[in-house]
Amino acid sequence: MLSCLTHFECTRTGAKYPRGALLTLSDAGAPLFARYDLERAAATLSRASLRGRRADMWRYAEVLPDWAGAAPLSLGEGWTPLAEVERLRDALRCPHLFIKDESSNPTGSFKARGLSCAVNGALARRATAFAVPTAGNAGGALAAFAAAAGVPAHVFMPADTPAAFALECRAFGATVELIDGLIDECGRQVAARAPKAGWHNVSTLKEPFRVEGKKTMGYEVAEQLAFELPDVIVYPTGGGTGLIGMWKAFDEMEELGWIGSRRPRMVSVQAAGCAPIVQAFADGADAAAPWPDAHTVASGLRVPSAVGDFLMLRALRDSGGHALAVEDDAMLAAGRELARLTGIFPAPEGGAALAALYRLLDEGLVDRDERIVLFNTGSGYKYADAYLR
Ligand SMILES: Cc1ncc(COP(=O)(O)O)c(C=O)c1O
Known part of the structure; x- marks a missing residue:
């Protein structure tokens, strides 16, 4: 087995949990982090060893979870392009701008x-069925992997989620429950039903492995930039797994001896209609208050309260970063501009990242000469309803 996973650790108390357990939250109700024997990992996982490895995220297998069969169940996820976007660079006069384009994932x-x-x-760890509350994309992804594995998936999404998301889940054979409420209400329903129904609840940060997958974005950005981390990462944030995961990846890579202690400034982008992390950041708070009446066309950003709020806020502050919110009209306009200048059709969440970059440049929070990585977290194709506005 390649994985060097040793145990799990509570992000609040540091309590340890055994490697073989099928876990959700810690006893303190906080997210768990997977921990690895990085010294053992470094024996086979070196910067040079990556050349010639498989072209998906499982190239970092030593620092990922173990799997059941001979090889991980995979649809080719990860190892997405870090696009050089020449025309967007020229338009913004940012010669070192890159887009990490996650729309090409399964x-x-x-x-x-x-x-x-x-x-x-x-x-x-012997799970036999899965359930997830979702803003849309996580449900589709769970349904696809459950289809590939041949196990049942139960997806709970707000009834007003764009139609393509439920359609996709059902095509993969998942059971879809459309809920009158937001993702937090979906989460409550999953939590209430999962134990009795025998479903493993894979809600964001309420089990320890989704963040491990997301952290591979940090490994890839480093590898694709020859292990010179960028100055700034601009990331559209809902539950925050990507931000938290990349921050974890940087610490692991430092321990592996791949990078030094310098870190990018992490910038969290939220929607003006749902910005709990932006508010908490501005208030200097360690945790975010739930956002009332959350609304935005970027369904992935419609997360009124996040279990990993304290981890996000810590990463933003430790990195010297920032948090800002953009209006829906601005994110859709920026999404169209991004499409027109790059050939990448972004999710509104990706548009939000570009809309945020305009502001960061205007306000002098980012210099045009800096090395900037902007995340397009998904494809625009499932958001026809939003772009039709
Ligand atoms: C396209 C897209 N971008 C961003 C997000 C927010 O992701 P995270 O949980 O990493 O903050 C989501 C979540 O649903 C999403 O679907």
Whole structure:
């Protein structure tokens, strides 16, 4: 087995949990982090060893969960392009701008990374059925991996989620429950039903492996930039797994001896209609208050309260970063501009990242000469309803 996973650790108390357990939250109700024997990992996983490895996120197998069969169940997730976007660079006068384009993942979003790890890790720990509350993309990704594994998936999504998301889940054979409420209400229903029904709950950060999949974005950005991390990462944030995962990846890579202690400034982008992390960041708070009446066309950003809020806020502050919110009209306009200048059709969440970059440049929070990585977290194709506005 390649995985050097040793145990799990509570992100609040540091309590340890055994490697073989099928876990959700810690006893303190906080997210768990997977921990690895990085010294053992470094024996086979070196920067040079990556050349010639498989062209998906499982190239980092030593620092990912173990799996059940001979090879991880995979649809080719990860190892997405770090696009050089020449015309967008010229338009913005940012010569060192890159777009990490997650739309090319299976099911069209970065959610495939997290759900791949969650399903593989849980199947290795004898899970037999899965459930997830979702803003859309996570449901599609779970449904796809469950289809590939031949196990049942139960997807709970707000009834007003764009139609393509439910359609996709059902095509993969998942059971879809449309809920009158937001993702937090979906989460409550999954939590209430999962134990009795025998479903493994793979809600964001409420099991330890989705964040492991998301952290591979940090490994890839480093590898694709020859291990010189960028100055700034601009990331559209809902539950925050990607931000938290990349931050974890940087620490692991430092311990592996791949990078030094310098870190990018992490910038969290949220929607003006749902910005709990932006508010908490501005208030200097360690945790975020639930956002009332959350609304935005970027369904992935419609997360009124996040279990990993304290981890996100810590990463933003430790990195010297920032948090800002953009209006829906601005994110859709920026999404169209991004499409027109790059050939990448982004999810509104990706548009939000570009809309945020305009502001960061205007306000002098980012210099045009800096090395900037902007995340397009998903494909625009499932968001026709939003772009038709
Ligand atoms: C396209 C897209 N972008 C961003 C997000 C937010 O992701 P995270 O949980 O990593 O903050 C989501 C979540 O649903 C999403 O679907």
